[in-house]
Amino acid sequence: MKAILVTMTPEHLNIEALKQAGQILKDGGLVAFPTETVYGLGGNALDPKASMKIYAAKGRPSDNPLIVHIADLDSLPAIVKNIPSKASALAEKYWPGPLTMIFQKTDLVPLETTGGLDSVAVRFPSDPIAQSLIRFAGGYVAAPSANTSGRPSPTMAEHVEEDLGDAVDMIIDGGPVGIGLESTIVDFTEEIPVVLRPGYISLEMLRETLGEVRMDRGLLITDSKVHPKAPGMKYRHYAPKADLSIVEGREEEVIARINQMAEKAREEGKTVGIIAAEETAERYPVGIVKTIGKRSEEETIARHLYEVLREFDKCQVNEIYSEAFYTPRMGQAIMNRLLKAAGHKIIKTQEEQK
């Protein structure tokens, strides 16, 4: 591994290491760092060469724009044109935090950073390590999730090492992240704000502040002809190596169906993986069962989703069956990621009984 590894916690920052990291970014290098959502792969957002390095390190198509991270509201006007009052209200309520907003960009932001678009995505993270790094780097850090393109986003530094240990100059290990799913993205370049990616901040929370909010059509329709507006949402992401299917329906029927499929697979000599909530995990006698979190504490499911998908890549399983997790507040974000991981393969227990 080429990267320098430094360890700290949000409560005890290592200022010397953060200064060094900031200097690496100013010099055009790459630093992976924790945020409250997932780990980011940072480069200087105002340096086109640094953005190109980010795409190369991730193996990411360069038409897929990066999010510019700031650590101060005063940094915003230099990079975006006209901030609608609704966006200011949202910033007031949820920044710093797991929210990304899209605006028209100014000339300060290179097209390399925005994948050729004249808009720019901006986020002000709440993680103190991220904030300090951004300040030492000069105020503008472009950062996609710090995974190889197509793999689950990293929720701990070990995941970053696995994917990008040879491609970055430094990795800051700040421990496991708090949220575990990428930020909610809201596009303010249209009359009515549009959600391009669901996240911790739900549609209901956004409506409380913004009134009318639309969901991007590409999120609602699984037709491959309807492209999501966020270029990154069109790729089949987070795909585990084994075939993943989601089983949906009433709890008892889901358990029965997964057990039936696991039994059949075993008879065929296959190994099955099962993703289950803590409440039901003990009800699967066949296969490798991984507990994702508690339905009664939905944040735990969000936090562990990517970790469980990565763990299954290390086990030799042929097929994975997952329960569905339409939990009350974060269910939309959890299922958005899980459905993408499954390539939208859903088995519905109810329909079959009709």
Ligand code: TXA
């Ligand atoms: O939580 C997060 O947002 C994490 C952490 C590191 O901050 N970052 C992250 O970045 O998830 P990334 O690059 O993995 O996802 C950014 C998404 C992509 O789907 C991209 O296409 C979309 O945001 N995006 C960025 N700029 C955009 C723009 N100007 N217009 C439309 N979509 C944009």
Ligand code: MG
């Ligand atoms: Mg990503």
